[in-house]
Every structure is written in structure tokens, then in C-alpha cells.
Amino acid sequence: MNLTMIPSDMPIYTAVLDISFNEIDGLRAQWTKYKLPKLHNFLVSHNGLTFISSDAFIYVRQLRYLDLSSNKLRRLDELTFDPLVHLEVLLLYNNHISQIDRTAFTGCSSLQKLYLSQNQVSRFPLELVKDKNRLDKLSLLDLSSNRIKVLPIQDLQALPAYVKNGLYFHNNTLICDCELYSLMAHWNIRRLNSALDFKDEHTCVHSGPDKRVLRLYELNIHLNCSTFKETDRETYLQQRLILDCDTRHRNVSKTWMLPGNVIVAPGNNQSAVVLPDGNLEIKSIQPEDSGVYTCFAVGDFLNETLYVVVKVYNFTINGNGDTLNTAYTTLVGCLASVVLVLIYLYLTPCRCFCCPDKSKNHNEDSIHSSMLSVTPTHEDLATKAELNRHVAFIDPKDLQGQNGKVNPNGEEGLDEEAMQGKGKRKKSLADSISSVFSDTPIVV
The missing domain is CATH 1.20.5 (Single alpha-helices involved in coiled-coils or other helix-helix interfaces)
Incomplete structure (x- = not known):
């Protein structure tokens, strides 16, 4: 009808209000003069909306479905949707949104589906699914076709499967790396909808100069990423272990089966106990607790079977x-x-000349004062004492001659060469024990 403003005299019993495909440029605080307690569906798509007042929804707190798609919104300010505590579905796709305040959806405690695709969002709004501002009932967050380059991969991997199952971020400008590939490969193995739906549209941008667009599931070929494999749970003796039955949907009944196909029944004397949240607790784990644990999740629209492999090391932590x-x-x-x-x-030990007993005659024939050398020398024993280092102290009664034979006279034989004219000199014991204790290492 080419409306530029919302009619202010809507009947009080109005339940669905559709003013899409008009020319309304904003939602002001006084767009309705009185409360509309029955209004649960409000459609304002395909208008020229550029702003939303922080008081735009104070008279329509019962809204459960709000369509603001295909407009010209650029930012979502703090507490914009705070009055909408019963809102379940919010459509904001196909706008120009580049800034989202961290508290914009704080009051939407019942929100289940949030569509933010086809915008200019460059930051993944992790606060919507984590920490104190998280939306506990959120099952679908569509951030596809935006400008997100980097994902908080570690935080996303730690989320419950029923949250990851509804996180859509295909057709973004994600930078290719092996961590991103490992994340999506894991989700694909788990058969999460966010990984299977629009599978061909999961792409990323190569970090090289050519900026090639690659298919995300083929990064193991282009970047030589290792093939993803589920890791086993590892623990030690007497530890307490909790196994998650991480299902894709909420509100399902969970049943556990131990290794050996033993059902965990309530009230039994088993060491494994099913907790109220459906996880399995094993107290004081033992080596025989190793094996494959099975969780059966049964719901109204989904039956799922999960397997967890547990390895117990045979020693304490x-x-x-x-x-x-x-x-x-x-x-x-x-x-x-x-x-x-x-x-x-x-x-080097102390030399003989620095020993306390220096008054002894260095020319004695006793082996107690003889210097041990590798090769024979023609110098007297006094000269040897200055040049050589190691001293051997051998008891006289154990004194032996060449080749281990006892010298009966306590004197050494005369060298034949000395007898021929060069004067007497002591015959060197080159082959005796003196050749072992020397300065020169002996290589065998």
C-alpha cells in the first residue's frame, strides 16, 4: 500500500500484522498508541528501515515471530530487542548490518532461531552461544554470506553438538588453514546439519597472493592437511571420568551401554552411573573399564548412537x-x-718437585722416585722428574723387571750401547708397567 508509517489504530485483538513491501523507514517508539497483547507475528520485511528505536517493542512484548529482513539496517544497538522475552524467531537477513552490540539480544531468553545471513558482519558473535550472554534455547544461528575471515575454532569445538548442529557460516571469506579443515571434517563425521547442508558452499580463501577460493572439504589436498580422526579418551587408574553423550538435539532420553554390552541401569552396584544431564560418570576407573562405551539417544524426531573409546593406563597419574x-x-x-x-x-697431580719430601736424592735407583715414560730416554732421572708428570709408587717388595720378571739385585741391567763408549746409563723399562701410566693416551 506504499505506507510510510505503520497505522497507529490497530485493533487490540490483532494477532498477525504484515506490513511488508512498503516504504517505512523506521520503527519509532510510538508506532502504536496502546498495547497489543495478542500480537505474536510481526512482518516488516522489504521496507526501507534504517533504524529501530530502543522502545519500539515495549507495547508488543508477546511477539514470537519478527521479520525485519530485506531492509537497510546497518547496526543493532544495545538492548534493541530487550523487551521481547517471548521471541522465538528473528529474521534479519539481507540487510547492511556490520555492527552488532554484544547486548543487542540479551533479553531474548526464548530465542531459538536467528537469521543474520547476507549482511556485512565481520566478527563471529560468540557471545550468543557462549558465556553469560548466551542464548540457552538458540538452536539455529545463520551467519552465512557475510565477511567473517576468522572463526574462534577452539571455542566452537567446545560447544555442545546441539549448538554446533545449527551454526551456519558458509559463503564467508574465511582464510584457509588446517584447523578450519579439521573443525569441519569433525562436524561432517558427526553428521551435523551445519556441515552437511550447503556442503558445496563451504569455501575459504587461500592465503597466497592469488587469493584462490577453495572448497573447504578439499583442504587436505591443497594444504596437505592430515585426515581427521576421532581421538580416544585416555585416563589413569583410580581417576574419575565423565563421558559426554553429545547429541545433536535437546530433550532426548539417553541410555548407556558398557563394554561387553552391559546396560547401565539405575540403582545397580556398578561403578558407572548416569548423571541427570545424561552423561556417564565412572568412579575410580580400573584397567577392565577400557573399551567402547555406547550412548543411545532417543527423541521424538531423532534416534542417534554415539561411541566413546576409553583407554586406561595401568598406573596412577x-x-x-x-x-x-x-x-x-x-x-x-x-x-x-x-x-x-x-x-x-x-x-694434573702435584709434580714431584712440589711434594713435601724434596730432600731425597733424585738419582736414586729406587722405582719410588723414577718417572714413568712411554719411550726410553737418555736423560738422567732428575731431568725426567721435571719433564714428566705422573709418578708411580710401587712397593719395593713387588718390584718386577722387564716382562714381569723379578730383578734379583734391585738394579737394572746395563744397556749394550752404553757399554760401548758412551758411559753407563740405566736401561729403560719401556716394556714394563711404566709404559701404561704415561701422559700419552694408549689407543687399543
Whole structure:
């Protein structure tokens, strides 16, 4: 009807008001003069809306369905929809929205479906599905065809499956990486609707200079991402373990089956107990608790079976630390031994001339004052004492000659060469025990 304003004299019994395809540029605070307690459907799509007053909905608090799609809205201010505590479906797609205040939907405690596709949103509104401002009943959040480049992957992966099942973000400008591929591969294995629906439209932009658009499910080929595989639950002896029955829908009845096809029944004496939220608690877990646990979820419109593989290590959580400490102690002991050996081999003892007993005659024939050398030398023993380092102290009664034979006279034989004109000199014991204790290492 080419309306530029909403008629202000609507009947009080109005239940559905459709003013779409007109020329209304804004929802003002006084668009209705009195309360419309019966109004539950309000359609204002395909108008020229550019703003919404913070008091636009104070007289229509019973709304359950609100269509503001295909307009020219650019931002959603704080507490915009705060009065709509009964609102279940909100359509805001095909606008120019680029800014969403974190408190814009705080009052919409009953909101189940929120459509924000075909806008200019560049930040994923994580507060809608996480933390204190989250919408507990939200089952569908459509953020497709926007300008989101990065997703909070770790936070999204931690969400319940019934929330992830309704998170749509295809046709965005996501940057390709293996974490994104792993996220969607996991959702695809779980058969989540957000991964299966519009599967061909899940794309991302390659970070290279060419900015190629790639199919998200083919990143394992283009980026050499590893194939996703479900991880097992790992625990230790006597630990408390809780297994999630992470179903795709709310309000389903859950039944657990233990390894060996044993049903967990209420009131039994089993160590496994089904908690009120449907998760399975295992107290003081034991090695025989390892295996595959099965959760059967049955609802009005969905039957789902989940499998959880549990591995129990055969030691307590502190046992591994004790083993590590023992290994560390052994390593330190080995290093200390190596250091002591090096000190023994390479540190020089005190030379003979610095020994307390320097008054002894260095020219004595006793082996107590002889310097041990690798090769024979023609120098006298006094000169040897200055040049060589190691001193051998051997008891006289154990004294042996060459080749281990006892020298009966306590004197060494004369060298034949010395007998021929060069004077007497002591015969070197090159083949005796002196050749072992020397400065030069012996390589065997």
C-alpha cells in the first residue's frame, strides 16, 4: 500500500500484522498508541528501515515471530530487542548490518532461531552461544554470506553438538588453514546439519597472493592437511571420568551401554552411573573399564548412537611422574660419573718437585722416585722428574723387571750401547708397567 508509517489504530485483538513491501523507514517508539497483547507475528520485511528505536517493542512484548529482513539496517544497538522475552524467531537477513552490540539480544531468553545471513558482519558473535550472554534455547544461528575471515575454532569445538548442529557460516571469506579443515571434517563425521547442508558452499580463501577460493572439504589436498580422526579418551587408574553423550538435539532420553554390552541401569552396584544431564560418570576407573562405551539417544524426531573409546593406563597419574624422576636421577648419576672419569684422566697431580719430601736424592735407583715414560730416554732421572708428570709408587717388595720378571739385585741391567763408549746409563723399562701410566693416551 506504499505506507510510510505503520497505522497507529490497530485493533487490540490483532494477532498477525504484515506490513511488508512498503516504504517505512523506521520503527519509532510510538508506532502504536496502546498495547497489543495478542500480537505474536510481526512482518516488516522489504521496507526501507534504517533504524529501530530502543522502545519500539515495549507495547508488543508477546511477539514470537519478527521479520525485519530485506531492509537497510546497518547496526543493532544495545538492548534493541530487550523487551521481547517471548521471541522465538528473528529474521534479519539481507540487510547492511556490520555492527552488532554484544547486548543487542540479551533479553531474548526464548530465542531459538536467528537469521543474520547476507549482511556485512565481520566478527563471529560468540557471545550468543557462549558465556553469560548466551542464548540457552538458540538452536539455529545463520551467519552465512557475510565477511567473517576468522572463526574462534577452539571455542566452537567446545560447544555442545546441539549448538554446533545449527551454526551456519558458509559463503564467508574465511582464510584457509588446517584447523578450519579439521573443525569441519569433525562436524561432517558427526553428521551435523551445519556441515552437511550447503556442503558445496563451504569455501575459504587461500592465503597466497592469488587469493584462490577453495572448497573447504578439499583442504587436505591443497594444504596437505592430515585426515581427521576421532581421538580416544585416555585416563589413569583410580581417576574419575565423565563421558559426554553429545547429541545433536535437546530433550532426548539417553541410555548407556558398557563394554561387553552391559546396560547401565539405575540403582545397580556398578561403578558407572548416569548423571541427570545424561552423561556417564565412572568412579575410580580400573584397567577392565577400557573399551567402547555406547550412548543411545532417543527423541521424538531423532534416534542417534554415539561411541566413546576409553583407554586406561595401568598406573596412577602420579606413577608416570615417579618414573620420570627415576630416569632423571639416573641421567644425573651417569653425567657425574663421566665428569669424575674426565677429572681422573686429564687433571694434573702435584709434580714431584712440589711434594713435601724434596730432600731425597733424585738419582736414586729406587722405582719410588723414577718417572714413568712411554719411550726410553737418555736423560738422567732428575731431568725426567721435571719433564714428566705422573709418578708411580710401587712397593719395593713387588718390584718386577722387564716382562714381569723379578730383578734379583734391585738394579737394572746395563744397556749394550752404553757399554760401548758412551758411559753407563740405566736401561729403560719401556716394556714394563711404566709404559701404561704415561701422559700419552694408549689407543687399543
